[in-house]
Amino acid sequence: MGDLNGPDKVSRIEFLRQGLSRLASVALGLVGGLAAFGSRRENTVWQIDPAKCVKCEHCSTDCVVAPSAVKCVQSYPICGYCRYCFGYFHPHYDELTSAAENQLCPTDAIERVFVEDPYWEYNIEMDKCIGCAKCVKACEDFGNASFYLQVNHEICVNCNNCSIAMQCPSDAWDRVPYDEPYRLKHEPRQVAELSFESPGKK
Amino acid sequence: MRVVEQEKNTTSLAYRGLQALAVIGGVFSFVICILLIANNLSLKSSDPIHLKSLEGRLEEMKGDPQNEAIKLQIRELDYISRRAFFTSQHFNQMGIYFLVGGLVITIASYKTLDAYRQAVPYPDSSDPKDDLIDDAHWARKSLTGGALVLAGFALILALPDNSPLDEPHEPAKKGSAQQTAQGSSENKSNPSKATPLATPEELAKNWPSFRGPASGVSSSSEVPITWDGESGEGIAWKIPVPLPGFSSPILWEDRVFLTGGDTQSREVYCFSTQDGKMLWRHKVAGIPGSPAVAPKVSSDTGYAASTMTTDGVRVFAIFSTGDLVALDMEGNRIWGKNLGVPENPYGHSSSLICHEDVLLIQYDQDLEEESPKESFVAGIDVTTGDEKWKVKRDFGPSWASPLLVNTGERDEVILAAEKVVSYDPKTGKVLWEFEWIEGGEIAPTPVYSDGLLYLCCGFARITALDIKTQEIVWENEEQVPGVCTPLVTGGLFFAGLDEGGIVCFDAKTGKDADGELIELWFEETDDGFYASPILVGDKVYLMDRAGKMHIFTPEKKFKSLGQPILSESTVCTPVIIGKTIYYRGTENLYKISL
Amino acid sequence: MVISYKFLDQRFIKLLFGLLILGLMPVVQAEDVMRFPAPEFDSNYTFPETWDLMDGRGNTIIQDTTPRDGQAPLPTSQTQQWIDVGVLTLALSLGAWLAVKRRSRRGLFWLMIFSLGYFGFYKEGCVCPIGSIQNVALSIFNSSYAAPITVVIFFVLPLAFALFFGRVFCASVCALGAIQDLVIWKPIQLPRKLTIALSMIPYVYIGGAILLAATNTGFIICRYDPFIGFFRLNGNAPYLYLGAGFLLAGMFIARPYCRFFCPYGVLLGLMSRFARWHLAITPTECVDCRLCEASCPFDYINKPNTGLEREERATGVRRLASLFLLLPLLVVLGGWVGHEMAPVMARYNNTVFLAEQITAEKADPTMKASLETTTFRSMGIAEEQLMAEATKIRSQMNMGGWLLGGFLGLVFSLKLINTSLIRDQKDYEVDKPHCFSCGRCCSYCPSDEMHMPNFKPGSKALEEALALGKPSEPEPETVSAMQKGKA
Structure with a gap:
């Protein structure tokens, strides 16, 4: 010693x-x-970039809050108000009604309201939505992509390291400035040229 | 227990009550905790997104859409599962309140008990005769033990671990070995640098690039004007092309080359002109920087939209993945490189062209998205694939191909996009620029004739530009081809429109006989045009998308000479050489011969 | 006018044609275009604003279709952050005063309850100085991330206080500490053999956390925060299990997370070691009465060691010399182990994981493509770019592995040296680097005239206790007999 x-x-x-x-x-x-x-000086919050999102369901399963703080959002100016909504109806639907067997949404979180012939309005009921992105995927694949996922900051607890972001396969999650906590699709976009004008061959 | 409780207080009613409260609170919390854990475990199985039973029923319904019973079952299942899911989540939410509540009660009553106990401290009963030597000895031992456990644990995890990134895996090794073997065998067989370049005469005799050696004018004078795809009349041979592609064929001596591709692979094909036999096919793979999976492209651009070119020694091909390859005439790769995956909303489609020993590439990309991508034009050494020059272009995507022009004074390579820019093909020096159209989608390749440059942008306008002064000679906003590259011959401008119809303008003025700025004639057709017209002697050949060849005279009045038809649609510009037409349909390559 | 009419006409034909094609052909992915034209309503329909459809609690308001400015729910107010900084400063100051000056366990207890309510349940456990280690590390090592200034303050402030007043943060401000402190029921004294072996864990934890944060791999401290589920009042799986486990263990092993895991405790310990105004057991001079000996549920009281038998000086010196010689060897050895671990740690990084999956799938074509690789392939990023990125992170991790291992080797050898350096201990004193400044011992000291909730001055209990504590103590048998009688 x-x-x-x-x-x-x-x-x-x-x-x-x-x-x-x-x-x-x-x-x-x-x-x-x-x-x-x-x-x-500013704090940041978590948000999804809809342009990068691949609708993989991690958002509904990996959030520390349950049901997830990620919700589907409807952008009305972009929506086509289709009678047959790809996001609302199951691909194997039987009739265009809101019966369970016809709906794509697993939690009945989309409300279908008649506006005028042939237009229907689709509303997301946030308290039922679990952010599974089934409707988002269908709407983007076949429709106007008016459904998209966003983090609802009312529910999000803004974890230091978001556990969904850790799992996101497409880097669609990132920290955004506190002042701009959303990436909302507000502006109607141009009607598609329907890729008809092919630059394929001259 | 080293604290002695004072007995007198422990008998009081309040004390007993608190004690009971603490115990009840504790047991309550424990039970809630167990329930919560059970609930969490069951939540995993009640995930409404993947409900096996429901999915099964939906499958059943698909097979039997009239069965109301299945529908009722689905509704019930759906309702039950949703209710179970939300109830479970609600229970999680409420349960934790109960748990925290129970804990608060337990802790509060227990802490209040402390006040009753008036504990008096006593030193430990046994005199701890601390043994410093022994203590230190044991401390070192257990420290070492702990460290060894940690290190051992780390090594158990680490040592058997093999990251696939640590060593190149087998196929990659094989691939690179193959590549080098291929390279060396090529170098033996391939007289790359020594071979002199093709002479202008040789080029003129062949069909080395998109729209041939003379901007849509074929060297032949007599080719068939009748054939029939149904009966096979006039068709020398027909051979299937394995992978789809919108690239037009090119021809060198006795070989026809074209490309095809899909998401999985991109290939170059060589067919014999004699009998249509495929002489070789080359799979474009193993190029450094090439994406593992092809980028998304529009279905009517595809992965092989750009037409190949040849310098007479090598053939060059480019694909929507950004892969650029040079092959010798036997299909061995001389070099290959990736230009960076093109950011292009439809897919890359600009065709290749050679000027002497420089391969010219127009690589215009969409710059709007935040990406490190850049548009550029490059002159590439045909023998090595090295860049001779590269000039950045700071504007968006285009789908047109470069045009080589000899103005009589100099060679220029002219690229049409939002801005029309002329470059020196040897050095890449910008010769002139012309601000043309903002944000247009420009697919037709520019055409030069008699001092004027003709530019077309679908939905916008045709512009005839004086190539020396860059002044607009005439413009027209109607009847504009969107894809088809026009043909200018004998003072007349011919083009096929996307949505159908053939149009003819006065190439010098754009005006009709009355001096009005309007087409000379417009001929309605059933189908639209993507392919470009070719002049053969005194006939114009223009293929529509349905596979009907419109043959007409290049005159101020429309006069049809025939409309032979093939049973296969197309978007490709044919090769017309000698007495033969080589034509690529969506699935087959045809030779139509006299 | 003719021109524009014709132009429209062309467009219209195209549109019709396009729609027709759309019906027949497989649909191409076109993300930024509308496939269906915007409806032209005949009725007076107006768009409901997105996000306006719900109020804060997720209830829908759909009947009201009058246009209003949509207001998406905002995150917690920005000024809240500065309020938190203010509360932290006040709580730390108050804690320091209560611990060092007032020596009041009761005061510290209520401050702890307040902090548990505020930083725990109200702030939902975030932001906390423990997690801020990672933000600071990422901020320093990764230029693409900037930690909010308030988070940096949260990191620095408790350390600064520890440098002067000891770990008052642990005693009265840390919500994680508070919740564990409350559930202490019957603390058992863990053998020193065990605790000293476990004392390496926080170093491993903090080193690993810094390495993983600095390489932008993940925030493991937050990911395995055991009590965050309680603070958020959210009974979801992993947090619930961890939290319940720690609380259950915490009834018998006092503050187990703080003592054997907390990575921030390592830093606090480094600082509080030098604290000039640290909480002391006795306000005056220690009379060595031994009464406080058992007061600390964490065993952080150093006992006097005068008069105990010591090793021969020569043996001690020789051992020290050899330990000093061993030090560089242990550092290198630790570094090697860390370097061996690097690939395993790197796999925790998404980029590296993806690169490994891609490579593995390439090597074995029969392998089913995972979601991650499928997604990556659909994004059109060059594989080389990914591989280059992965290689970069792996080499960073390799470097970090050497550093981390070397650091742990250093800690281990310093601990060895420390156990062999036996200093003179005359009185009962707190173990400065470890003591949480909870103030329990203060009320066990008979010299403290102000705070003796346990004894009334001159009481029989005090007399008895003091008599027991005297160096000339009664025989052990007598004591146990006495105790039996009392109990």
């Missing part, structure tokens, strides 16, 4: 202690300063 007892040794140890103490404060200041230097 090191017997470090002795008058001058004590002061030497004290000296060492003080040195280390200063070193600790300097190190703390350095790390804090370095982090503060690259820091931002």
Whole structure:
């Protein structure tokens, strides 16, 4: 055992202690300063980029909140108000009615309201929606892509590291500035050229 | 227990009550906790997204749509499963409130009990005769033990672990070996650098690129004007092309080359002109930087839309994946590179063209999306694949092909897009620029004739431009071809329109006899045009999308010379050479001969 | 006019033709175009605004179709962050005052309850200084991420307080500590053999967390935060199991997460070691009465060791010398182990994982393509780009593995040296680097005239206790007999 007892040794140890103490404060200041230097004043929140989303269902299964904080959103200016909505009806539907066997949504979260012939309005009921993206996928594959997923910040607890983002296969999740917490599709887009004008061959 | 409770308080009613409360709270919390865990386990199985029983019933319904009983079952199942799911989630939500509530009660009553107990501390009964030596000895031992367990655990995880990234896997090894073997065998058989370039005469005799050696004018004078796909009349041979593609065939001596591709693979084919036999096919694979899976493209651009070209020694092909390859005439790869996956809403379609020993590539991409992609035009060394020059273009995508022009003073390569730019094909120096159209989708290749450059942009306009001054000579916004590249001959401008109809303008003025800015004639047709017209002697050959060849005279009045038909639709411009037409349908390659 | 009419006409024909084709052909993926034209309503229909369809609680309001400005629910207010910083500062200051100056366990307890309510249940456990380690690490090592300044303050402030006043954060501000502190029921004294072996874990945890955060791989501290489920009042699977497990264990092993896992505790310990104004057991001079000996449920009280038999000086010096010689070897050895672990850790990174899957699927064509690889292939990114990215992260992880392993080797050898350096301990003192400053021991000290809830001055209990604590203590048999009588 090191017997470090002795008058001058004590002061030497004290000296060492003080040195280390200063070193600790300097190190703390350095790390804090370095982090503060690259820091931002604003906080960030999590959001989905609908352009990158591949509708894989992770959003409905991986959220720490249940049902998920990710919800489907309907953009009315983009919606075609189709009588036969690809997002609403199961591909094997029997009739165009809201009976369970005709619906694509597993939780009956889409409401279908008649507007005028031949237009129907489709509304998402947020409290039923579990963010499974079935309707989003169908609407994007066959329709106007007016359904899309967004994080509802009323429900999201803004985890330091979003557990859905960790699982997202397409990097569609990222931190967005607090001031712009959504990526909403508001503007109606141009009607498709229907890829008829083929640049294929001249 | 090293704290002694004072007895007098432990008998009081309040004390007993608190004690009971603590116990009840604790048991309650424990039960809730167990229930929550059970609920969480059952939640996993009640996921409404993948409900096996429901999916099965839906399948049944598909087979028997009239069966109301199945429908009722589905409705019931759906309702039950949804209710179970939301109830479970609700229970999770409520359960945790109960759990926390129970814990609060337990802790609060237990902490209040502390106040009653008035605990008096006593030192440990046994005098701990601390043994410093033994203590330190044991501390070191257990520290070492802990560290060893940690390190051992790490090594057990790490040592048997093999990341597939650590060493190149087998097929890749094989692939690269094959490639090098291929390369060396090529180099032996292939006289790459030594071979002189094809002479202009040789080029003129062949069909080295899209629309032939002379901008849509064939060297032959007499080719068939009648044939019939149904009966086979006039058809020398017909051979299926394995993979689809909208690229037009090219021809060199006794060989026809074309490309095909789908999401899985891209290939180059070589057919004998003699009997249509496929001489070789080359699968374009193993190119560094090539994407594992092809990018999304429009179904009517496909993966092989760009027409090949040849310098007489090598053939060059480019695909929607950005893969560019040079093969020798036997199908061995001389070089291959990936230009970066093109960002293009329809898919890359600009065709290749050679100027002396430079392969010219128009690589216009969609710059709107935030991506490191850039549009460019490049001159590539035909022998090595190295860039001789590359010029960045700061505007969006286009689908037209480069046009080589000799103005009498110099060679120019002209690229049509939003901005029309002329480059020196040797150095890439910009010779002139012309701001033409903003945001147009430009697919027809520009055409040069007699000092004027003709540009077409579907839905916008035809522009005739003086190539020296870049002044607009005439413009017309009607009857504009969107895909078909026009033919200008004998002072007349001919084109087929996407939605059908053949149109003829006065190439010099764009005006009719009355001086009005309007077409000379317009001939209705049943089908639209993607292929481009070819002049053969005194006839114009123009194939519509249904496979009907419109043959007419290049005159100020429309005069049909025949409409022979094939039973196969097409978008490709034919090769017309000698007495023969080579024509690619959607599935087959045809030779039509006198 | 003729021109524009014809233009429209062309378009219309095209549209019709297009629709026809659409009906016949497989649909091509076209993400940014509308396949169906916007409806032209005859009735006075107006769009309901997106997000306006629901109120904050998810109830739909669909009857009302009058146009209003859509207002999507906003995240928690930005100013809230600064309020949190203010509350943290106040709580730390109050905690420091209560621990160092007032020596009040009761005060610290109620402050702890407040913090549990505020930082735990109200703020739902986020932002917390423990997790902020990762934000700071990512911010420093990855230029693409910038930590919010409030998070940096959350990281620095408790450490700064620890540097001067000890770990008052642990005692009174940390919600994770608070919830464990509350459930302490019958704490058992763990053998030192075990605790010292376990004391390596927080170093592994913090090193791993920093490495994984710095490479933008993931935030494991947050991912395995055991109590976040309670704080969010959310009984969902992984958090519930972890939390319930820790609380159950915490009834017998006091504050198990704090003592054997907490990565932030490592940093706090480094700081509080030098704390000048640390909570002390006794306000005056220690009389070595031994009464406080058992007061600490965490065993963070150093006992006097004067008069105990010591090793021979020569043996001690020789051992120290050899341990110092061993140090570089252990550092290198640790580094090697860390480097061996690097590929395993790298797999935790999504990019590397994807690259490995892609490579594996290529090597074995019979393998079923996973969701990740399918998605990646559909995105049209060059494989080389992915491989280059993966290689970069792997080499970072390799470097990090050497550093982490080396660091752990260093910690291990310093701990070895530390156990062999036995310092003179005259009085009962808190173990400064570890002590949570919870203030329990204060009320066990008879020298503290202000705070003696356990003894009334001059009471029989005090007399008895003091008598027991005297160096000339009664025989053990007598004591146990006495205790039996009392119990």
